[in-house]
Amino acid sequence: MKQPENVDIPSERTVYRMMEEIGIWTYVNTLDKKSRKIML
Numbered sequence: 005m006k007q008p009e010n011v012d013i014p015s016e017r018t019v020y021r022m023m024e025e026i027g028i029w030t031y032v033n034t035l036d037k038k039s040r041k042i043m044l
Contacts, residue, residue: 014022023029 020029023032
């Protein structure tokens with residue numbers, strides 16, 4: 005996918021790190037684990 009001009013898009017790792025810092029990542033991870041249990 006081509007990156008648009010004049011738009012700084014952070015890498016996936018940076019996004020995860022930011023989410024971790026503000027406490028969202030733990031929440032998302034917990035939801036993901038719960039949804040996997042439901043799917044199995």
